[in-house]
Amino acid sequence: MREQLLHLLEVTLLPNVTLQILPFAVGAHAAMDGAFAILDFPSDGDPDLVFAENAAGGLFLEKDDEIRTYREVFDTIRAAALDPDSSRKMIKVLVEEPLWKSRRRASESI
Structure with a gap:
């Protein structure tokens, strides 16, 4: 999954792409x-x-x-x-750590 997240980060740099994450916390x-x-x-x-x-x-x-x-x-x-910048930040956190370790940190960094 790490490679997929890295790919998403690359794609967000394209001028015709907007990526936003809808966190589970939204319900x-x-x-x-x-x-x-x-x-x-x-x-x-x-x-x-x-x-x-x-x-x-x-x-x-x-x-x-x-x-x-x-x-x-x-x-x-x-x-x-999340707005595009916050979504990128969350993806960057998830790239560095598995979801079960970074769930708390990802929500804190936003």
Whole structure:
């Protein structure tokens, strides 16, 4: 897992990447139903979509109210997550020490 965390740190240096950690301490959150991806397309001819994963695989949603709901969920969890700098700091702590040793230190460094 250490290599994966190091890779995440590298990726955060890219201009088109924003990484934020949603700590377990946040508790229940709006995206607990499952993973989803919002697909934005620059062309007016290509409507925006949401891909929502579920037990059967997933489905594409394209109604305006569905997309709006998922954008609100995304904004809610992004607001509850650590900011990008604090997320990088937490990853750096986890790279140096296993999770069971650094859980307390990671929360203190933020």
